[in-house]
Amino acid sequence: MTGAPPQGPAAPDDVIRTSGLTKRFRGGQLAVDGLDLAVPRGSVFGFLGPNGSGKTTTIRMLMGLIAPTSGVATVLGSPMPQSIGSVLPRVGALIEGPALYGYLSGRDNLARFDAADPTSDPRTRALRVTGALERVGLTAAAGKKARAYSLGMKQRLGLASALLQPRELLVLDEPTNGLDPQGMREIRSLVREVAAEGTTVFLSSHLLDEIEQVCTHAAVMSKGRLVVQGTVTELAARAQGRLVVRTPDVALAAEVLGGRQVTDLRTDQARVDGVTGTLGDDELPKLCAALVEAGVRVHGFGVERGTLEDAFVALTGEGFDVAG
Structure with a gap:
């Protein structure tokens, strides 16, 4: 390419x-x-x-x-x-x-x-x-x-x-x-x-x-x-995947994930998103276990693949209408 x-x-x-x-x-x-x-x-x-x-x-x-x-x-x-x-x-x-x-x-x-x-x-x-x-x-x-x-x-x-x-x-x-x-x-x-x-x-x-x-x-x-x-x-x-954790304990989850070197955290009332970066598949179960051990109530945990929207923003630094 x-x-x-x-x-x-x-x-x-x-x-x-x-x-x-x-x-x-x-x-x-x-x-x-x-x-x-x-x-x-x-x-x-x-x-x-x-x-x-x-x-x-x-x-x-x-x-x-x-x-x-x-x-x-x-x-x-x-x-x-x-x-x-x-x-x-x-x-x-x-x-x-x-x-x-x-x-x-x-x-x-x-x-x-x-x-x-x-x-x-x-x-x-x-x-x-x-x-x-x-x-x-x-x-x-x-x-x-x-x-x-x-x-x-x-x-x-x-x-x-x-x-x-x-x-x-x-x-x-x-x-x-x-x-x-x-x-x-x-x-x-x-x-x-x-x-x-x-x-x-x-x-x-x-x-x-x-x-x-x-x-x-x-x-x-x-x-x-x-x-x-x-x-x-x-x-x-070209876009990195995104680790998605759905939890009511947003602040605590962000703290735990930040300690595991997951960057670009964004929080709201329902979920914590972290770019997976170089995380390997074997590290994902460890992250989930760490959240549970810390007392985070995990309602959802998974990785969303990178999208064209992510790639475009990464390439150009700007976004535009992504509705379909």
């Missing part, structure tokens, strides 16, 4: 690859700073960072919507934006929310999007539209005007437009924006389904929980720069 992939031509298994990708807007605002990114073919790649970290700007450069100030981007083996005409028909994308015709129904919006695709067969358009509506749970609302859709329904319709045809690459920018918890679960399930069919998914999100649940690989952005990239397992492993 590294903050920068090897330089040189894109590897056959890299669906997306950037080198020194930079975007500076008028006025000097540096939105993306020297990004080196490698997205393996077949992965569900989470592009993670707080709002304003440069994620959407990066995606717009990858899709040829804006030109980089410097650096290069390769998508599906071709440079962007130079190859936009040959690359985009192989990509499904939902960027910065769907652009819908409010006066058309959901079904008619999808038919319009499909008709704009030069690779689509008009003879099978109705079948594709119906299938896409079913996949995102909008069949019952297919005849309703898009202007009457809720934010979540519009997001679903935008996702349906990206799924009208099988694509080599699916690019999703905050796909669960505006969805309730049930809708989020459904979209995550759909992402897994699309990936299982062989499509590489590039998913931008500020929700750590979302990335951890559906992604195989991830990259962390902060203030326009790439902090780290690798598999989700590797990223989470």
Whole structure:
């Protein structure tokens, strides 16, 4: 795992690859700073960072919507934006929310999007539209005007437009924006389904929980720069596990655990948390016994593995929305 992939031509298994990708807007605002990114073919790649970290700007450069100030981007083996005409028909994308015709129904919006695709067969358009509506749970609302859709329904319709045809690459920018918890679960399930069919998914999100649940690989952005990239397992492993003791005797438990060199103690009325650090498995039973011997009423004792949230805070010193 590294903050920068090897330089040189894109590897056959890299669906997306950037080198020194930079975007500076008028006025000097540096939105993306020297990004080196490698997205393996077949992965569900989470592009993670707080709002304003440069994620959407990066995606717009990858899709040829804006030109980089410097650096290069390769998508599906071709440079962007130079190859936009040959690359985009192989990509499904939902960027910065769907652009819908409010006066058309959901079904008619999808038919319009499909008709704009030069690779689509008009003879099978109705079948594709119906299938896409079913996949995102909008069949019952297919005849309703898009202007009457809720934010979540519009997001679903935008996702349906990206799924009208099988694509080599699916690019999703905050796909669960505006969805309730049930809708989020459904979209995550759909992402897994699309990936299982062989499509590489590039998913931008500020929700750590979302990335951890559906992604195989991830990259962390902060203030326009790439902090780290690798598999989700590797990223989470950067965070230390946490020893959790649930007890009404918080002060006494903290004293005992502190004496056993467990650091970063945080206390509240119900539990004591301590970072396990280098504690071995054989030391955990000794810690539990020490608590009992000291008269601590132990209601719960165990180790929670490190999470992406822990890793992100450790890497950047900042946190962001981790709700899912």
